[in-house]
Amino acid sequence: MSLDYQVPLRDMRFVIDEWIEAPAWWRSVPAWADLDSATAQQVLEEAARFVMERVAPLNPAGDLEGCRFEGGEVSMPTGFREAYADFVAAGWPTLALDADAGGQGLPQLLEVALQEMLAAANHAWLMSPGLTHGATACLMAHGSDALKRDWLPKIASGEWLATMCLTEPQAGSDLALLRARATPDAAHGAWRIDGSKIFITGGEHDLTDNIVHLVLARLPDAPAGTKGLSLFVVPKWTVGETGERVRNGVHCEGIEKKMGLKASPTCSMRFEHALGWLVGEPHRGLASMFVMMNAARLQVAMQGVGHAQLAWQRAHAYAHERVQMRAVSAPAQYEGEPAQAAPIAFHPAMRRILLDLRATVEGERAIGYWIGYWLDVAARHPDANERQAAGQLASLLTPVAKAFFTANGFAAASRALQVFGGYGYIHEYGVEQTVRDSRVAMLYEGTNEIQAIDLLVRKVLGDGGEALRALLAHVTADATRCVASHDPALHRAGARLDALVADVQRITGEIRQGSADDRELPYRVADDYLALIGWLLLAFAWARTLRIAMDASADDPFYAEKRVTAHYFFAYPLMAFDHRLRLIEAGCRTPLPHA
Amino acid sequence: MSLDYQVPLRDMRFVIDEWIEAPAWWRSVPAWADLDSATAQQVLEEAARFVMERVAPLNPAGDLEGCRFEGGEVSMPTGFREAYADFVAAGWPTLALDADAGGQGLPQLLEVALQEMLAAANHAWLMSPGLTHGATACLMAHGSDALKRDWLPKIASGEWLATMCLTEPQAGSDLALLRARATPDAAHGAWRIDGSKIFITGGEHDLTDNIVHLVLARLPDAPAGTKGLSLFVVPKWTVGETGERVRNGVHCEGIEKKMGLKASPTCSMRFEHALGWLVGEPHRGLASMFVMMNAARLQVAMQGVGHAQLAWQRAHAYAHERVQMRAVSAPAQYEGEPAQAAPIAFHPAMRRILLDLRATVEGERAIGYWIGYWLDVAARHPDANERQAAGQLASLLTPVAKAFFTANGFAAASRALQVFGGYGYIHEYGVEQTVRDSRVAMLYEGTNEIQAIDLLVRKVLGDGGEALRALLAHVTADATRCVASHDPALHRAGARLDALVADVQRITGEIRQGSADDRELPYRVADDYLALIGWLLLAFAWARTLRIAMDASADDPFYAEKRVTAHYFFAYPLMAFDHRLRLIEAGCRTPLPHA
Known part of the structure; x- marks a missing residue:
């Protein structure tokens, strides 16, 4: 029995190639004309090798060793620094970064798969580079040319980590x-930041030579409330x-x-007359920060998937x-002997969990991967309307994925623990x-309750239901294809999906009214x-999966x-x-x- | 804001006096003729004082300090030994032990309340005396006179702890x-035990001068399977x-x-030619052991209640x-100021959790207390039929309470954590x-899946449905009283309860068929x-509670x-x-x- 994490490459390929049919779309995007299924698989296989060989083995030891705080400095657990250096050297942080910004320019869809692997392998380790993409996107969208010149390349490459x-x-x-x-520092053409921040992931560590903090603070003339917040780049070293x-x-x-x-330092930070540079417009810091938050939310959603995958694998x-x-259903003989006992996988209670x-x-x-696909469409589609619609769909789906997947990830881990009986309770x-580890994902990047308000109040009731209608149209299209099937089970699945859509429409109307x-x-x-x-x-996911699986060879066990x-x-x-x-x-x- | 555990004495009194109406019944029991509501309350108040002052404060520190294992010996966390010594000196272990066995002879119902308090205050600390009652009951029921003489008094009093x-x-x-x-040791008129045991709670510690292990082992001529197990008393010191x-x-x-x-040592034990004495008949060890297990299951159920109570109090x-x-519903002014913000208790998502x-x-x-009451009826009722019926009811209810309450206790703790946001994740x-801490209760004393099989296969389908019919008759009697009410809400609650009973009857029939x-x-x-x-x-609990509350003063906020x-x-x-x-x-x- 191996309890080591195995990256589910076959399942990932199924989703990318058959469920989303991404390669067909890639061919229509000039930058990805050469990207096919086989190339994407090679990328994921290479990622999987790195993750399983270098990142996953550090997970249990990192939990036991934890981070050490001494004299204002934080030491990371054994091996974390080396694995991170190799991660950067191999270019993994820039997988989906635009080629003209120095990245490999691959689809977000593959980045989402990478995030799932890393979270399953070692969530704590992943926390360190967790804000690289968000900080990169934030500076690309809102940073001045000087900021981009001075900070962006090393943040994007992972050479310096961001908070x-x-x-x-x-x-x-x-x-x-x-x-x-924040008070003006005319001598430096910059600002001085004072204040205390808590729960800062990677606020201090020994992984990189510099740490770049993105800090929300108020200018002297700032209005009260969220409309008076400005965003600053505040590095550890200037x-x-x-x-x-x-x-x-x-x-x-x-x-x-x-x-x-425990292997991710959550820091209390004091900013004392710290030199900082404004990102974007004064008082508009929240909008800039939300660029980071949105990138982070889908990552967090995939943490839920990664945890559930690892828990399922191990329990299985x-x-x-x-x-x-x-x-009752176990064979009367087991491994050649009359079976007094059998593997617990035969017990119905265990099968239900698995x-x-x-x-x-x-x-x-x-x-989750579908959301990554829509982000790609939003970034790369030639038609502006398509880009806009894709962005809106991804934005509707993201809070659902963040909250639903993380709650399920924690629940999955606890149910998997039950399969281990008393052994599950020991380290x-x-x-x-x-x-x-999985429990935190229900709290950070906006609690799951905040996600629910974002979904219903802002994104469903707030926009007149446009994004929801677009989602339901996608679901209905699949339902229609299933209903048309001659296979009774697939037909029933389609009809059920249609009924769910009708329920959602009805209850959404009732809520609105x-x-x-x-x-x-x-x-x-x-x-x-x-x-x-x-x-x-x-x-929706399972109806489409069933349709694909019905068309596939009846003999293929997959x-x-x-x-x-x-x-x-x-x-x-x-x-x-x-x-x-x-x-x-x-x-x-x-x-x-x-x- | 105090996050210290407060024993919910008013709620406990409500259940004992009004929901169960126990004092009325106590008056009919000769041994309890002098026990009234006020006396019971005094006992619980005194227990609450001890628990809140001596046991609860050790909980967070015990978790951080943990137990230390060195050279085969285990040191308990700071303060545990002294609190335990005072617990024994005050006579708490013998609260519900028969007076003629040296106990105080109070009802199990009060013992159940004490268990709830202790679990909420410090589950890890409670683990040490957790088997005192089970071991006492086991030896009283199955031990020889010599065993009773040599071991029972000090186990019952808590002077020596049992495993x-x-x-x-x-x-x-x-x-x-x-x-x-186990092999015979004729020289001692005893047995020699060899073997390894794991997950032994309190297998070693420094709380008491001796530790008495109750060990399942096989005699040389034992048949295979559970019918070849014998039970032995195996002390650390002879x-x-x-x-x-x-x-x-x-x-x-x-x-x-x-x-x-972490403050409860879970030990791997090696028995090497260890002197032991047989408890009960050879090969009948499992039956003796079940006396311990059943006592423990209701205790575990109350751990679920204790955890949920503590979690709710703190979140509240x-x-x-x-x-x-x-x-939306928060006042426009808060503490005299125009309120930009308000306590999160006003947020509907938080109210739903609370x-x-x-x-x-x-x-x-x-x-849970009702089960304690039925145990008292089973032990003290003058009519043997009533005793038998009460025992059967308690036996039906115990696996439900064990599994349902512990699953809810863990879920309650996690939901309470969500109220704290990021703060919930830190120690x-x-x-x-x-x-x-609460998670283990779903695993030990029989996993929750084992409880479910015990309930449905053994106790519902196994006995022809007799115990279930008795339970449903109790529920229906309450439903009928509610339905008869002029109050529409109480009437509806009664009708709903009737419908639930009908559903249970129908689905049980379908399962049987x-x-x-x-x-x-x-x-x-x-x-x-x-x-x-x-x-x-x-x-059932809430319908009866509503009926009582409807009759009570409309002004009493309780x-x-x-x-x-x-x-x-x-x-x-x-x-x-x-x-x-x-x-x-x-x-x-x-x-x-x-x-």
Whole structure:
């Protein structure tokens, strides 16, 4: 039995080539005219090798060793520095960066797959380069030419790591309450930043020679609230007049003792008269910061998928190895002996868990990669309307993926732990670490409750339902193809998908109508609404998967397993859609008391 | 804001005095003729004082410090030894032990409340005395006079702690696979035990001068399987011929690194020619051991309640303190200022969490204490038929409480963590510890999946449905009283309860019928069936609570809150009953593939 993480390359290829049919689209994009399925696979295989050989083995030891804070400095666990240097040297940070910005210019879709691998292999390690893409995108979109010249290349390549400094003790989800301030420093044509920030991932470490903080602070004349926030580049080291390195007023005051991610330092930072440069317009810092946040949200969603994949793999391996009691369906003989006991994979309770996990993680992978595909369309399609529509769809789907996948990732880890029985509770088997590590993803980059409000209030009710209609049109198109099938199971799956779409349309209308007189209504039902859309998306994923698998060779066990899991999904887990629908209906009619 | 655990004495009194009406029954029991509500309250108040002052403060530090293993010995965290000594000196271990066995002879019902407090305050600390009652009951029921004389008094009083040594590496849920062996030692009129045991809670520690292990092993002529297991008392120290203490061949080889319960040593034990004494008949060890297991299961159930209570309290306190953004329903002014932001307790997403937790924990408390009450009836009722029926009911309810309450305890801790946002992930706020500590309760004393099989296969299908009919008769009696009410909400609650009973009857019949041809069916649906019964019991708890609260003074905020929570329970959380019912229906008609 191996509990080592195995990158599910075959499943990744299935989603990219067959579920999304990305290679066909790549051929139509000039920059990717030479990119085909085989090349994409080579990239992912190479990534998988690096991830499995260099990153995954550091995961359990990093959890035990943790980070060390001493004299204002943070030491990372053994091996993290070397693996990161090789990651940068191999060019992995720039996989999807535009070629003219020094990157490899590959699709975001492949970057999303890379993120899944890294999260599954070693979430804590991944935290360090976690903001590279966000900081790069932010500076490319809003940085002055001077900022781009001085900072962008080394951030984009990963030579210097970046942080995002938002949170202060009194201001977590509510950035309007931020207090850090910036005063002009005319001598340097720059600003001086003062204030305290908390929960800063990688605020201090020994992985790179410099650390570049992106900091939200208020100018002296700033209005109150979120419209008075400006964004600054504040490096740990600046360059003096004669080119010497000058230590900036950025100090790490300690690292948090956390539930998990022990190999990722979560820092309390003090900015004291720290030299900084404004990014974008004064008071418009939040808009710049959101460029970082959005890039990060899909990454976080894929952390949920990675955790679920790792948990499923391990539970599956263990369940086929561990022999305890003979289940009703187990063979009377086992390994040649009359079987008093059999692997626990025969026990229905264990099969339910394994099938639930598999159905969840494979459905999520399709949806997560699909979002990556829409980001590519939004960036590369020749038609501006198509680009705009794709961007809108990705923006609608991102909060669903962030919240739904991370909640499922934690739940999957806990259910996988149950398969291990008492062994699951001890560190050695790895699954308890996954439970602890995965939990944070429901909190950061906007709590899952914030995602739900973003989805329902801003993106569904806010835009008159346009983005939702576009999503449902995609789902309906697939449903129609399934309904047309002669295969009864596929036909039923299509009909069910049509019914789910109708339910979503109806309940969305009810929420919209009810909200007119009852302003609290959407906030009461937002979490259930997000989960409802999540289940719709999984049903969409499995209906399309079933259709593809029906067309495939009947003998290929890969597709046979897809068919089995699809049938299971429609018979069991999808019941959760109805549960969420009932809860939303309850929320529409029942005011919520104070608590 | 205080995050210190507060024992919910008012709620405990409500359940004991009004929900169960225990004092009225106590008056009819000769031994308790003098026990009234006020006396019971005094006992619980005194317990609460000890728990809050001496046990709870050790919880976070114990988690950080952990246990130390060195040279075969285990040191407990700072303060644990002193608190335990005072616990024993105050007589808490013998609260519900019969007076003629040296105990205080109080009802199990009060013991159950004490268990809830201890678990909430410091689950890890509670693990050490966790087997005192089980070992006492086991020796009282099956020990020879000599064993009772030599070992029982000090185990019962807590002066010596006991362990339960079942698990071996290859034998967890499946005790048939146990290999430890016992050979006769004629010279001592005893046995020599050899073998390895793992996951032994408190296998070694420095709390008491001796540790008494209850060990399952096989005699030389033992048949294979569970019918060849014998139970032995194997102490760490025996007494030599001249009365000197002799170190027995019982060795701790290490302690596990676990997800939580870090202040409770989980030991690997090696028995090497260890002197032991047989408990009960040869080959009948499992029956003796089950006396311990059953006592432990209700304790574990109350750990789930304790964790949920602590998590709810802390989330509630934090939500009323933490100010972030202004929710729709928040006052325009807050603490005299125009409110830009308000406590997060105003946000509907937070209220949903807080109300869900409250509805769960208060409903569970009623059911858990009710089981304690039935244990008292089973032990003290003058009529043998009543005793038998009460025992059967407690035996039906125990696996439901164990699995349902522990799963909810873990879920409650995780949902409470979400209220804290990023702060929830760091150790300081305590809630992440509750997530880690609570997780084990779903695994030990029989995994939750084993409980579900015990419930459905053994206790519902196995006895022809007699115990279930008795339970449903109790529920129906309450439903009838609610339906008769003039209050529309109470009437509706009663009607709903009647409908739930009908659903349970129908689906149980379907399962029974379907199982005739499909032996795997009950195993497919067992987990959902257990949860279904769990939700039925919560509905029963809240219907009765609502009825009592309707009769109470309209102005008393205690009862007003009960009414609000009851209405909430029937509007929102109870939807989960229907979800489980649908899943069982799916399980009845859909065979489960291999996974």
